[in-house]
Amino acid sequence: MNRAILDQALDAIRTRAYFSAFPESPSPRVYGEDAAPAGKAAFEAWQNSDFPVRTPAARDQVTTERSPYGIPLDVRYPRVTAGSLEELLAAARAGMPQWRDAGPDARVDVVLTILDRLHKRIFELANAVMATTGQAFVMAFQAGGAHALDRALEAVAYAYAEMTRHPATAVWERPAKGEPVRMEKTLTAVPRGVSVVIGCTTFPTWNSYPGLFSSLVTGNAVVVKPHPRAVLPLAITVQACQDVLAEHGFDPHLVTLAAEEDGDGLAKDLAVRPEVRIVDFTGSAEFGNWLETNATQAQVFTEKSGVNPVVLDSTDSFRGLTANLAFTLALYSGQMCTTSQAIFVPADGIDTDEGHKSFDEVAAGLATAIDKLLADETRAVELLGAIVNEAVRGRLEGAHEYGQLVLEPRALKHPAYPHAVVRTPALVALDASDIEVYGRECFGPVTFLVRTSGTSESLELFRRLVTERGAMTAAVYSTSERVLAAAREAALDVGVALSENLTGGVYVNQSAAFSDFHGTGANPAANAAYVDAAYVAGRFRFVQSRRHL
């Protein structure tokens, strides 16, 4: 990892053209023959061990993980409690002046080295993400490894650009009668304080890296509070941070892990501490809203939940449409904040390249595409992964209570992990009036096909859902420029990113670092986006000193 990569990243955030620094294919042709087995072995070495991470004020241990695959974990982490926070936060702050004084270039070098170190451990990380989240291996490698690192680099690039957008020292010369007034003005980026990153179960790294690394590179200390079910990926991350910081002569406690006993509610205690000036959170709308309302001493960045809409109006590729949506709904059993939830279809159907399709034919087409995609069980489990928890499983098993089941979920056996709960998605048909059902987030593999009076009503409901419930993604399928324009207008009005006519290998639930912003910060699903200037600019402040020359 070197500065040439940073320069490419800086170019990419300016052009927002395609860029990726971390190869997403776990193929031996890319990473070498040894990488996969060595990474797996490294992961397995953590099983049933005391994880070696430096957590000041920890006086106990916790073991809170349970793999959706049934992969044994039993890793013991230092436990942080409300009573340890005073000491933990003091330790976190201790190294900040030195870290600040090192300046943006030195900090960026250290953080690039951390990303490189994590990249070297990408197979270990991928195994940890897979085991804790239930993602299939390739997805864990990509989303949890390569793409997470790309998002981290994107955040670092934005932060570096912001810290260096003007010279650190400038000469100011004001014309005056006689001699001009000349002063030297020095601007130093200073950290805001301690930054807390609250991780989630499903994407422990991908959702944590932008906040973690943009806070760190701007001079803040970072306390990482993982979800009790997905600690290991972030423990590995914190370990890498601490190692690299120490190797470069910085205080390793600039990044710490705050693992808690499940149910301790440590995030609440942490988030309102006066030392904490930045909070990054991914998780429920309820707790996200609580943070926004209560952690007013901090800058709070939240990604909460939403109800992602799709408007079907017409298509020139019914096969492409159904195949594309089928993939989105199947991937990781829809356990993504970006998975579509409400698909609006006119009651009298849509025009397609295969002729007019009634509502039921659209539903059947989508069901068929899902069936076809998941026909081969061995391949299917590599798309679906495992159901992450009982709540998701419960909603799926009760899907028939939501409405008319047009695709019934099936239970699959995972060939390698007999204890994994693997399920195919459910499709439920509803009427537009059932907004109390399809208008609530139903995280996981239950998708609603909503019968509307036509595309006008579909777009109205699209607006209503995004405004009232929020959405991370939205999509429209139409061959009509008028409808596309109306959908774009609606998306701008309610503030949601729009994917139009995706029928190929790009999916509405996926966002590409350096090109697609993840979230908009303009609707209730999230108050920020990965990654734009607003996401990083407030993580530090400029302090000026001036003197005559």
Place this chain on the structure above:
Amino acid sequence: MNRAILDQALDAIRTRAYFSAFPESPSPRVYGEDAAPAGKAAFEAWQNSDFPVRTPAARDQVTTERSPYGIPLDVRYPRVTAGSLEELLAAARAGMPQWRDAGPDARVDVVLTILDRLHKRIFELANAVMATTGQAFVMAFQAGGAHALDRALEAVAYAYAEMTRHPATAVWERPAKGEPVRMEKTLTAVPRGVSVVIGCTTFPTWNSYPGLFSSLVTGNAVVVKPHPRAVLPLAITVQACQDVLAEHGFDPHLVTLAAEEDGDGLAKDLAVRPEVRIVDFTGSAEFGNWLETNATQAQVFTEKSGVNPVVLDSTDSFRGLTANLAFTLALYSGQMCTTSQAIFVPADGIDTDEGHKSFDEVAAGLATAIDKLLADETRAVELLGAIVNEAVRGRLEGAHEYGQLVLEPRALKHPAYPHAVVRTPALVALDASDIEVYGRECFGPVTFLVRTSGTSESLELFRRLVTERGAMTAAVYSTSERVLAAAREAALDVGVALSENLTGGVYVNQSAAFSDFHGTGANPAANAAYVDAAYVAGRFRFVQSRRHL
């Protein structure tokens, strides 16, 4: 006003070298012979009139101003009450989609035209600022006119840079087996919502323009809620905005004036409305903190109050030091958020170019410099202006109760305005232990000379005051590089801008647009700075649409 000016401003925010677009001298050589009398006449035409500004939902009028100079005002403004907000905010929002769709370039053209229009009315504005705030004319012209416009342009430049930091439409091409995947991705800057600007009495334009114009140019509608005592400068401003918007075919209600009856507490009602997504405030710490805690649906930018420290350690120009500080303390009777309040002096004095000076000699030197600066009454009133309200006058008259009065305030007669309350500053000597006195903001012309055990204690108290009470400015005088380095370190640690050894024509209470940030956002005095990227980047969001090519 044209794009060439914007380009210069964009350069200036990159280099932070000297730049000013609006000449600060009210001289006829700069503005022409007619400008001053025409501007005064324009101001006088508003006296005892119904001010013509378009305020939807206003059903009554208010007359709330009382000039510290006794200049008759009696201007009647449309009254907004809590009951009008629904309708007012709906009207504010109505024009936003068209304003958004116009795009950054069209919006910036309109806003530059507004600034140009205001510049053409600068003498009228200056008279209005002078009459309402009690500033002397030249200061009202500079701070309330030229410098306010420079800060506005600075904010517009930052906002434009943020909105255009990448192309509005980019082609994204991802390598793939076979044909690459090509997509067109469009990023549209969308407004956050309605922006509320809450003005203050002392700097109605200077403190309102950065928020007003950066919110407007990023696509938001802006409701301007002036302080009841200083409405006219903002009414003129809103009128200019409405005129130019209408001339360009935009909804004039994109900028509205919300004048209230004194005591109505309209700011509270406005700030927590769900339509309101941005709040800019200048005023008391109490209400600023209330906004930060309660207006959690909005981005809140506050400039509150602080206790600005000065550390005197040693100097190579005692005359320069005392003259410089005397000017700061006298200007506008210290009624600036940037005026120094606590001057720390070692009990056994300081080394100077005139030999060692005891604490009492330092105090006497400063008192003499103030006396000398204000010896000529006619010139003195042009520096001091008038005392803005009874509270300031009361604190000044009770200054002897704070401690030992080392410079007694004098009452001056204003030759032109017999009813103006004009006073020279008071200096009060205290001990370091009297922190309950000097550690509270004492807005106005009372300054504390604090006897410390030495520069170490001075720096400790400097840290403590800024951390606990906040500060907008700070200064140090020392001939020792070690002391200067310690002061810089302290300033970075506690997050305050530092002026070092100002002995000439630059004053700690003045900040230059495009070069000095006003406030840091890193201590309790303000949560934001004029103007940096963090101040503008969150005022809009990017909404993306993507489609295959």
